[in-house]
Amino acid sequence: AQTVTQSQPEMSVQEAETVTLSCTYDTSESDYYLFWYKQPPSRQMILVIRQEAYKQQNATENRFSVNFQKAAKSFSLKISDSQLGDAAMYFCAWWTDKLIFGTGTRLQVFP
Amino acid sequence: NAGVTQTPKFRILKIGQSMTLQCAQDMNHNYMYWYRQDPGMGLKLIYYSVGAGITDKGEVPNGYNVSRSTTEDFPLRLELAAPSQTSVYFCAVSLLSYNEQFFGPGTRLTVL
Numbered sequence: 390a391q392t393v394t395q396s397q398p399e400m401s402v403q404e405a406e407t408v409t410l411s412c413t414y415d416t417s418e419s420d421y422y423l424f425w426y427k428q429p430p431s432r433q434m435i436l437v438i439r440q441e442a443y444k445q446q447n448a449t450e451n452r453f454s455v456n457f458q459k460a461a462k463s464f465s466l467k468i469s470d471s472q473l474g475d476a477a478m479y480f481c482a483w484w485t486d487k488l489i490f491g492t493g494t495r496l497q498v499f500p
Numbered sequence: 501n502a503g504v505t506q507t508p509k510f511r512i513l514k515i516g517q518s519m520t521l522q523c524a525q526d527m528n529h530n531y532m533y534w535y536r537q538d539p540g541m542g543l544k545l546i547y548y549s550v551g552a553g554i555t556d557k558g559e560v561p562n563g564y565n566v567s568r569s570t571t572e573d574f575p576l577r578l579e580l581a582a583p584s585q586t587s588v589y590f591c592a593v594s595l596l597s598y599n600e601q602f603f604g605p606g607t608r609l610t611v612l
Binding site (some may be wrong): 393422425431432433434435436439478482484486487488490491492493 | 534541542543544545548558559573588590592596597600601603605606
């Protein structure tokens with residue numbers, strides 16, 4: 390079965406610091422896409438960043454970047470200069486023909 | 501542009517009742533999806549559609565039905581509500597299957 394594992398149910402970070410959220414996945418596919426979604430208390434799902442498996446270069450979006458290790462099937466999210474508005478649930482998701490979500494990591498940001 | 505809209509926002513059903521969750525989009529995207537999110541869990545795919553008249557099952561389709569007669573609308577039908585269907589339901593759309601999915605605000609459904 391294709392699975393996505395987020396082993397950190399909760400993480401916390403101080404404002405302006407850096408935090409890394411972990412994600413691993415299990416697949417025999419070679420062509421796929423990976424996503425990080427943010428879900429704030431409003432419940433709205435918002436795309437944070439996307440990575441194509443065929444690209445070796447790690448994706449970045451402003452303060453958000455990923456460390457994509459294809460051989461290790463690892464896709465971690467780094468948030469730099471954390472802000473109070475980053476507090477949310479973060480879901481890792483893997484796509485080959487359907488989007489498979491992990492169980493999420495709750496990120497708290499302390500002033 | 502409204503993007504993806506869902507109605508209702510909240511609903512309480514009694515066991516055995518039926519209801520339809522509505523999803524509409526004005527993004528002209530081909531792909532539409534229904535997910536459910538149980539407490540403390542990620543989203544699980546119920547059904548999806550690649551275009552008008554075409555639907556297919558996802559991971560957890562039992563107890564649900566869908567139809568897609570237009571590009572804009574993708575309603576989800578619960579025929580005989582059960583407590584196990586208490587969840588938050590999200591509709592999403594994407595232009596192509598591997599593109600970013602845009603989500604609606606969700607419907608919180610409680611079955612008592």
